[in-house]
Amino acid sequence: MAAYIIRRVFGALVLLLVVSAVTFGIFFLVPRLGGQTATQLATQYVGKDANPESIAAIKKNLGFDQPIYIQYWDYLKGLFVGADYKFGPDATHCSAPCFGYSFKSHIEVWPQLTQRIPVSFSLAVGAAVIWVIFGVTIGVISALRKGKPVDRISMFIALAGVSLPIFFTGQILSGLFVYQWPVWDSTDYVPFTQNPADWAWHLLLPWISLAFLFSALYARLTRAGMLETMGEDYIRTARAKGLKESVVVSKHGLRAALTPIVTIFGMDFGTLVGTAVLTETVFSLQGIGAYSIQAIRDNDLPIVMGVTLVAAFFIVFCNLIVDLVYAAIDPRVRYS
Amino acid sequence: MSDEKEVSLPAQSDGATLTKGTGAGEPLLKVTGLQKHFPIRKGLLQRQTGAVRAVDGLDFEVRKGETLGVVGESGCGKSTMGRLITRLLEPTGGKVEFEGQDITHLGVGGMRPLRRDVQMIFQDPYSSLNPRHTIGTIVSAPFKLQGVEPEGGVKKEVQRLLSVVGLNPEHYNRYPHEFSGGQRQRIGIARALALNPKLVVADEPVSALDVSIQAQVVNLLDDLQSELGLTYVIIAHDLSVVRHVSDRIAVMYLGKIVELADRDSLYKAPMHPYTKALMSAVPIPDPKRKAAKSERILLRGDVPSPISPPSGCRFHTRCWKATEICKTTEPPLLELKPGQQVACHHPENFEDQAPQDTVLLSVAKEAATLVADEVLAESAATSAAVAAEVGESADPGARGTARPAPTDPQPTDEPTEPEDDRQESTDK
Amino acid sequence: MSKLEKAALGEVATDAAPPDADAFLSVRDLRIHFDTDDGLVKSVDGVSFDVRRGKTLGIVGESGSGKSVTSLGVMGLHRSANAKVTGEVWLDGQELIAADPDDVRRLRGRKMAMIFQDPLSSMHPYYTVGAQIVEAYRVHHDVSKKVARTRAIEMLDRVGIPEPNQRVDSYPHEFSGGMRQRAMIAMALVNNPELLIADEPTTALDVTVQAQILDLIRDLQKEFGSAVIMITHDLGVVAEIADDLLVMYAGRPVERGPAESVFAEPRHPYTWGLLGSMPRLDREDTDRLIPIQGSPPSLINVPEGCPFNPRCPYADIPKDNVTRTVRPELTEVGSRHWAACHMTQEQRERIWTEEIAPKL
Known part of the structure; x- marks a missing residue:
């Protein structure tokens, strides 16, 4: 078991390193291969009042004239031990983890990210709780009442949920409950530490619109998994023991049916933290998704890099958790 | 080609x-x-451990x-x-x-x-x-x-x-x-x-x-x-x-041929105890023989794991005839009778290949409790008969291509297994 | 007058065999039909049998013969929404088909228990063997987990699992x-059931292990005096363990009787076919096996008349006033021995002794 954990953690670290190298390559190497010169890159940093001297200085100070692997090494070093940046005459220290400075605003990237991660994380956590509860419950009920009206209706709603785009549900919800009948006077983000009740209340609409989509997805997954599991031989054995049907379903059926769902949940949740762009935009939440959109528009590479790495970190981390949870649920995994 | x-x-x-x-x-x-x-x-580095x-x-x-x-x-x-x-x-x-x-x-x-x-x-x-x-x-x-x-x-x-x-x-x-x-x-x-x-x-x-x-x-x-x-x-x-x-x-x-013979010789007079046990385990579609089920030889436990097979004869952990030599020396596959090769120190229906080795292993004694007395008696009788026959004929060639058991015990590279025939094989 | 009483008076036309008054389990005219998109699947179509305490009934048939569905019907485990079940199942004087499902559930695992073909897929992969046995015990006994665990260890020991104290947590x-099949048996027997149904319990096992398991089942039956139903496709296995035999084909009983007479004087061409198909270790080897031509019918379109008639080599023999489309009923052909065939007793006796038996 210990070897299993160590191997997984080690694998996750290697994966993150690879992700960082690939992203760095995409953002810094590919443009260069496409003909972008170090000067052009430096020009972006300097901004409007560019003059040849300042561009040359930036180019040198930020190492844009160095080979790409040196630049990558410097970037990695910055992440772990921090780095000194010299934009003008004075060097500024950017402490670890240093994701560099925004091209556009010359603001350090990391503090910006740390401000926004809680927003995105809160959004994802709340939505996840709602969709898991609803999705799994509906899926189980559907599976147990296969072919009955309950099943047909919920699967129809699920189909709608999967097909409706998030900005549609989001706009409708906020249109109805914020503007038409103002149940919510504001959906601005309130930090959890400041006021948990307001935090939840203000996030409820974004949660619901996100969860609607995912509940639908999870209801369908749970239904399929449950139908398969309930046909297994060990379910027949459980019934042959004389167990009540409720015990057969919850103790024997659900536990096995949920195993694959745990895997998908880990991936979905990890991905969602960095990519709930639509929901954040519709509800004007200052999360990292919205942040990255702005950065992409501005071609602000350090921010894009930073967001990508943070998002990748969440995905890899959640997958690691999934692997460990999996081993805890399914004893067969521990030995193979 | x-x-x-x-x-x-x-x-x-x-x-x-x-x-x-x-x-x-x-x-x-x-x-x-x-x-x-x-x-x-x-392990951590996925090294080959066996x-x-x-x-x-x-x-x-x-x-x-x-x-x-x-x-x-x-x-x-x-x-x-x-x-x-x-x-x-x-x-x-x-x-x-x-x-x-x-x-x-x-x-x-x-x-x-x-x-x-x-x-x-x-x-x-x-x-x-x-x-x-x-x-x-x-x-x-x-x-x-x-x-x-x-x-x-x-x-x-x-x-x-x-x-x-x-x-x-x-x-x-x-x-x-x-x-x-x-x-x-x-x-x-x-x-x-x-x-x-x-x-x-x-x-x-x-x-x-x-x-x-x-x-x-x-x-x-x-x-x-x-x-x-x-x-x-x-x-x-x-x-x-x-x-x-x-x-x-x-x-x-367990990865070895224990007996290789013509169809009729094998089914009429199996020489390896495992063959004999295997054949006796086949249910016969004749309810009258239910009474005669004493012919059955039950083997104890399961086949040991092929990851660390038993030393010597691989069947010795479940065999009711196993002696010390079975544990230490792997019997070679020899043609004891024309058209019948067998790898056993103490074959059935034939002269013992290691007659000097008579003390049963403790596992063998336990295994023998699962074998009907009739079967044991019968097998002893046939072996004795064969031995007598062989003794009568002065010409050793009468034994076909049979050779005596190797005099120098070939030490096997296997570490001696603990005398535990109940070791479970974890499924692959 | 209940159907059972009617049956006693010979008024139930589908099965001439009268119920056994001493039977612990008595099944009368059981039919299990499933409504599917392709049509009505008649998995079991008019099966009756009795099993006494301490006796073993072997149900023999090929895949699709309805032997497993019959046993699930007895256990009340077929209950899918589209199953139609009729007939009667009397267990120790209590009728189960019409009974409240919750009452039947309380009998399952306690009065009647079942072991299945594939012990790996039949045990839950996420729970330890011990936990699964403990669960089976605690459904029917209000005891602490600790007491149940002791009981589980005792059962594992009884079925011959070495070091049960440790293995209980595997x-x-x-x-x-x-070992898994032994554990399965321990789980089925933990409540001392009076009826044990074993559905192909040794099919997935090696022959030496099969011998161990059959031996174990026989011993346990002797010890507990339970009634046993052994479902298998292997005539060798039933010959070894069964007192009575029921041969099924396409959901219907074709022959039923004491194992010895069914083997010695089979009276149905399908039984002959089964016996001719299998090579036997106890006889001189024959040059050729005598297979049954064709393959088993679909249970949606069961042939009219005798379901075996398209494959039967004797279907064209003229029979008195009977056309192929008439379904043959079980008729008595010997003491407690019934077969469902239109041929006359004499015809069958002649064919068996002259044509079939010498070739086996």
């Missing part, structure tokens, strides 16, 4: 005169010291026109052996010769011409046929793969093959799911026969089929052999089926 | 095939 100009129709093949029983032909396939070890990787010794030193030949049956329980390595001789797997050690040619380490390209001569039939008629291909496509695939154009065209030849295996040639365009299990197995057989092979290796060809259908397929294999002069290696766990189809039979236990 | 995948 001989480069045949054209595919002769199987019915015209010169082997057609060969029939079952006349099988004293020259060896078609010769296997020496065949081994296959599957590595086990463990190996599953699935097949661990086999010597046998398959003669032209005969059927060699291979029996054994799950995990004895019989299926691995089948995949090794058809070179679907690469042996870890030893040698496989087909018609005198060493094919042990031939690559995919080198094996290509041989694929025409060596064919395999698989157990599961459901999963071994591609559900998206028509029967015509499936059976004609070998022609396409080998670039062979049979006389009269592929379609005509495929239809002929279908009728040979007893299927309606008009079903050429149907899909596997439209056929029953027995019919699918016939399709698999038609595919195997397409290129007029010399050797057909069948891995549990009938075990997935219903009894009444099993008999149809067994008869079909029989007919094809006498018509086409085929040579079969039939791997099966069902001893009655193996007896019915085989000329000679190899009994495997 | 997972099913850590057991070998034979």
